[in-house]
Amino acid sequence: MDVSCEMTYKFPDSDQSFVGTCLNLSGSGVLFTTDQALKAGAALEVTISPENSLTPPMKAYVEVIRCKDVEPGVYEVATEIKGIRAV
Secondary structure: EEEEEEEEEEOOOOOOOEEEEEEEOOEEEEEEEEEOOOOOOEEEEEEEEOOOOOOOOOEEEEEEEEEEEOOOOOEEEEEEEEEEOOO
């Protein structure tokens, strides 16, 4: 499902959050852009907050599958969902 909404992500052992833009969400993965290059295999905790208040935020544990540079300072990150947690 194509979406375009703000999201945050963090590494599991860190309290520091980073901002990204969720581009696509499916039953098995999340595709987003960010200003950070992320390594394949990295574990992340993502929180997606749709602009529509009727849709609740989603928190998921994901693994980075690939990260590619799409323009200077912008990276497209494909992830696989490993688990979902209620917010």
